Amino acid sequence: MAAPTPTEIRLNRTERRLEVAFDDGSHFSLPAEYLRVESPSAEVQGHGPGQKTLVHGKRMVGITGVEPVGQYAVRLIFDDRHDSGIYSWETLHRLGREYETRWPAYLAELEAKGLSRDLRGRAAPRSEPA
Template sequence: MNKETPAPQSLTLHGASRVLEVGFADGAQFRIPFELMRVYSPSAEVQGHGPGQEVLQTGKRDIDIVDIEPVGNYAVKPTFSDGHDSGLFTWPYLYFLGSQQQELWADYERRLQAAGRDRDEAMPEKSGGSCGHHH
């Protein structure tokens, strides 16, 4: 556990506004959108197994967190409404998401543009069938 990161003192799910509110011991208070958490989920499914293997997530604007459970005393594991539940969000990672939100959104927008994808596009089915490109 990174000693630099203060432990969170409060964790509140706001379902209506779709944000996770986290208060840390150093007084930092973040409201992290579910979409951001889902897009930057630390799971292999999203991050891939190495640099450049990240899977760009789209269509997650209306994502909900249906359940969130503590993992030891170092992380939480949210279950998202699309069934994704393999991401372990450690305190340092939540702090990172909260404090770097603007940069992360900008980076996400950049990656979407680079891939020619739309933020609200549905994710391609896992089957690996043909992907229809409509312009």
């Protein structure tokens, strides 16, 4: 059985979401942050099992472009300059189907590692007077 194919892909920049409807009747509204932290790129997923990087600080990330890749995928361009993930139709459908389990697991992993969805600037150390 062939993987579902999108019938519509729409970028909602204001809400920072990618709306994807598939020919199997499913429809997903995928947050840009979720798509960014789950990017299928080697930068995020690594080159083998167990090499996935926990991406943090992306709460406010947006998608600036959606480019077709042949007849099987799109490349998403994020405003943090990440643009190397190729999201196949199968990947988009899986991310949509698994959002309800993947997202809470991601949030729990962030918390366990003391990381935040927000960017945090580091203050420069203050010099103490001599």
